[in-house]
Amino acid sequence: MLTANRSDIGKIRQINEDYSWVGELAGGVTLAVIADGMGGHQAGDVASRVAVESLVESVEAAIGDGSYSEEEGSLLIRNAMEKANDTVYRLAAQNDRYYNMGTTLIAALVRGGRAIIGHIGDSRVYLIDSAGIRQLTDDHSLVAELLRSGQISQEEAARHPRRNVISRAVGTDEKVEADVIIAELEPLAVLLLCSDGLTTMVDDDRILETVGDSQTDLSAKAERLIELALHAGGDDNVTVVLLQEEAGTEREV
Template identity: 60%
Template sequence: MITANRSDVGRIRHINEDRSWVGQLDNGITLAIVADGMGGHQAGDVASQLAVNTFRDMLEKSASKADLSMQEGKMLIRQALVMANDVVYDMASRNEQYYNMGTTIVAALYREQQLIIGHIGDSRAYLITADGIAQLTEDHTLVNELVKSGQISLEEAAHHPRRNVITRAVGTDAQVEVDIYTAALSDNDVLLLCSDGLTNMVSDEEMLQTVREEGLGLDDKADRLIQLALQAGGDDNVTVVLLQEESAAYRGGDNG
């Protein structure tokens, strides 16, 4: 498995409140997480860093067994995100300057062509295959609720004045519900995890074209996605994590 992990503060913000991490365990499992923090007075970057650290610490210990099953993997992802919620909520509760801080999370556990995705908020996971690009996660946002109920269209959602209102986040409440998704990742497929600094600026079609670009390494593709977001305005912090099977990536231009 090869990976790319890139983040940029953007053109407007002074602090990068996004955090990300990718790691590979001795048993062949690859772990990845993107967290997009929120809260005033630098609380957002505290929330996202706490969440990433909690996820990493727990999964590096508990997912390292040789024969981890899919069911165990789903349970561990859920437990890690619930624990991240506990840690962030506790810190916010005990420190006035961190009151009401929180973070989104999209996290992945990959082993032997099987993906498990854990998700809270509006950071996203996409699967990019020969057939196109598919969003694996569903945004926990007010605008998405309005779209699902038929009150507004997808086109209206893209420009809605409250499109950044999140309905579920890590650390803002004592309890949190975690969405779990599973998918297969074949040799030529790429998993993309990102914060909304990418998806609010770059279209699905642009993401697809960039990741499917022949002759570009995975790091270059991640860099190009960041640059596309910056060129479109860079209104927010932007973070991109890409995962691809090593064998496919080293066939050069054959990964489309």
């Protein structure tokens, strides 16, 4: 599995509250994780780091030899996200500096052309393949809920004054529900995980154009996505992780 992991503080923020991790686990399984933290007194960067480290630790401990079923993998991701929530929530409850800190959290567990994706918040996972670009995750945000219910238009959503308010986060409540989905990846498809520092600055067409460029390697594509977000204003921290199977990779039947 080819991977690229890039993050930038952006042009406005004083610290980078995004945190990401990507690596290969037992049995050729690839795990990728991004968290976008929130909270005063630098608590956002603590929340995102703790959430990612907790999730990675949980998955590594439970993955075994990597021969999980889709049901087992889905439960594994869901349990790991609930454990991350518990870890962040307890840390916030024990330290006044971290009061009400929280974070988004997205994770992709990839093996043999199948991705098990868990998400909480408004960080996103996209699939880029021969059919174009498709957002796999639904934002857990106020504006997304208004959009889904038909109360506002897509154009109104883009400039809504509360577009950064998320309706579900890791660490802000004692319990949180993660959405888990399964996606099939065709050969050479790219899975993009990103914080909203990318998607609020760069539209889907530009993302597709960049990631779909067959003349550029995966690392350069990730760098280019960061550059596009910065050029558009860099209003937030921006983090991207790209995953793609190498050409000629044999898959299990």
